[in-house]
Amino acid sequence: MQLDHRNRLSNIWVPSPQVSLKDAKQDEESHAKLMRAGFFRQAHSGVFHMLPLGLRVQDKIEALVDKHMKAIGGSRVSLSSISSAKLWARSGRLESVQSELFQFADRKDAKYLLSPTHEEEITELVSQNVRSYRGLPLRLYQITRKYRDEMRPRHGILRSREFIMKDMYSFDASVADAMATYSDVRAAYAAIFAALKVPVLAAQASSGDMGGDLSHEYHLAASLGEDYVAHCSSCDLVANTEVLEAAKPETQRQSSLEVKSAQAWRGISKDKTTLVNVWYPAEAVNTATGETVRMTDDDIDAHAIKSVVPELDSGIENTPVAWNSVLAKVKEDSSIRPKIINLVDQRLLQGDGSLVAAIDINTRQWPLSNSKKTAIADDIMSLFDVQAATSVDNTGRPLNFAKPRTGDDCPRCHGNGTLVVDRAIELGHTFYLGTRYTSPEALDVKIQAEGSAGEQATIVPEMGCYGLGISRILGAVADHRADNQGLNWPRAIAPYEVVVVVAPPKAGKDGVVKDSGLVTVAEGVYDVLAGRADSDAELDVLLDDRTGASLPYKLKDADLTGYPVVVVVGAAWRKSVGEQAGESGLSQDGLCEVQCRQLGVKKDVPLRDLRVVVTSLLDQL
Structure with a gap:
């Protein structure tokens, strides 16, 4: 039996689209495109x-990351996904993050968890196995599955409960x-x-529950993003907006702002x-310009509030439900x-720092739902410790709870x-811990x-933590580069660099099958592009040899899947070589149509020049 070395789409499982190419919306999210193209399916x-297609992209991202981690002296390990709750308690982190952990107990009632990250386990491993300074520096990394009990998973693999992370x-x-x-x-x-x-964008960031006082986040601008990153039009400031509170200057009080409510x-x-x-102005009028200014809860920066009230739980999504349960307990006890x-x-x-006269801060008013408000009764209100309204922080600066917006003054320059x-x-995210x-x-x-x-003198090692979301990169790159026709993968992580699409054989009115030799031609074109196994210039090629799909369908499917370069063996080849194109062997004069949507290229190329032209296009991607 002769083995076929070619990557054939007919041998790869790509489930039928849940939405047809014809019925798909042009403005659909990238997640829907990934699902429709068959990169993954939701289980729960x-x-x-x-x-298969999604796994190839994931594997290529992992290989790219692996290459660069090894280049800076990283040694790859694979730690268990199961971690000890006792270890997390020792580090002092269990209580603060346990709402996001998948926790369980074994038959002996020992407490464990599925790791969302491995600081505790890697530290314990190093503690038990590295005794001398000669074992430092040590750079250990892994690419593994992680787990987080997200309250509200959304946007597909961009925010999921199980994910791949380096x-x-x-x-x-x-x-x-x-x-x-850290610099390396x-x-x-x-x-x-x-x-x-x-x-x-590499942005200054908060270290949060991870600890440490230096960290950077690595952000890709996207409409589906849940973070906000600010950069200055003049200086080199790039920061997550959550760390801009401390840098916000004391702004002039807005004497021209007439608060209505x-x-x-x-x-x-x-x-x-x-x-x-x-408390903030829901509606105000700028008396200098006549412009009406409105704010909602979405304009309030929870991170700025936490700088004043560190114990705030910013993960609570339904505060009325939580607080109404407190009211019920007060009535009982x-x-x-x-x-x-x-x-x-x-x-x-x-201007004098006093509250605007039109505003009455009524702490009794409480929204039981989005539309209904009620007043807390006197007998219940008397049991509350109500603090006087505070308008300045501990340094005397006025409190600013509005999220930074485009057009605000830069706090650095x-x-x-x-x-x-x-x-x-x-x-x-990179952390110096x-x-x-x-x-x-x-x-x-x-x-x-x-x-x-011996133990006459010891040091406590300095630690760093550096994460990359492999799953997140897959989803984010897909989102950033997609257009109305489909996905647009960069060469480095495309499932295949080139797809050779062949027109399927068909019978004419006389019942005679035409173009039966085009599949043989397409196989030869594949071999020309793929190169030798020992060649440095070997290309990653796929042959779309499916017989049950029309050529227009195959081309639309190729656009949806996002192959960087599409090579078509069809009408151009027949026209240049003749109707019996496959019968006479592989002609160097035969024309293939080369398409590259990302570069706006669509042209006929003779076979003798095909590999050079395709490689040149790929080098730009």
Whole structure:
């Protein structure tokens, strides 16, 4: 039996589209395109099965990341997806993130969890196996499945409960060495994103529950993004808007702003005992311009609120339900004394710092639903610890709870430039963790210091953590580059670089099958493009030899799937070689139609020049 080395689409399982090419909406989301093209299928809420085409893209992303992690001295490991809840408790992180963890117990009632990240496990592994400074620096990475119990999975694989992630962990003997590692990883990330041909912004970011005081997020602007990234039109500021609160200058109080009405954004603390009211102008008129200015809860920056009320639970999506349960408990037990905090945005202040006269902060008003409000009864209200309204922070600056917007003054160059704010998808995050996990107060890692013997002198290693969302990159790149016709993969991660599409054989009116030799021609074209197995210039080619699909359908399907280059063996070949195109062998004068939607190319190319032309196109992608 002779083995066929060619990649044939007829041998690859691509499920029939759930929406036909004809009926698909032009403005459909990239997630729908990925589903329709057969890259994956949803198994459960936030859980997906990767199919052959999607797996090829995923594998190529992993290979690209693997190449650059090894280039900076990374050693690849594969840690278990199961982690000990006790270990997370030792690091002090279990309580703060447990709502997002998949947790379970074994038959002996030992507590475990499915890891969303591996700081605790890698630190414990290094602690048990590295005793001396000679074992440093150490850069360990893995590409594995991670798990997060998302409250509201959305946008397909962009925010799912199971995902593929690359995480590297570094251990260094000094802060200077740790900063060198941080710089190396950032350079590697820049090279990865350059290969993907997407404009990723490296933004200053908050370290959140990870710890440490230095971190950068890597964002790709996208309409589906859930983060907001600001960059300055003048200076080099690029930052996630959540870290801009501290940098916001004390703005002039808006004497020209006539407030018509105010309302409260409401949140609740993590222990569900404190209600946070953030009062802001719902409607105001700029008396200088006559413009009506409106704000809603969507304009309020939860990160700015957390800078004043750190215990705020920004993950609560239905505050009324949570707070109404508190009210019910108060009615049953008068010893419970919940707290109400009232914060006032600076836009509700007059020039002398007092509250605008037209605004009455009524803490009794509480929305039971989106449309109905009620007043908290006197006997219940008396059991609350209600704090006086606060309009300044602990440094005396007026509180600013509005999200940064495009056109705001830049906080770094003090008005010389303005901010441009974009929605974005986070593809990666780098953290300098310091001794957050290795310190005696956490997992207590001790390594023998240089020049010491035994345990006479030890050091606590400096640690870094560097994540890249493999699944997230797949979905984000698809979203960023898609157009109305379909996906548009960059060469580096396309499922195949080139697809050879052959017109299927068909019978004429006389019953004689025509073009039966075109499949043989297409196989020869495939071989010319693919090159030799030992060739540095070998191309990744697919042959669409499906017999049950028409040529127009195949071409539309190729556009949907997003192959960088499409080579058509059909009318141009017959015209240049003759009706019996496949009968007379592979003519070097035979014409193939070459299409590259990304570059706007569509032309006929003789076989002798085909490989050079296709390679030239791919080099631009």
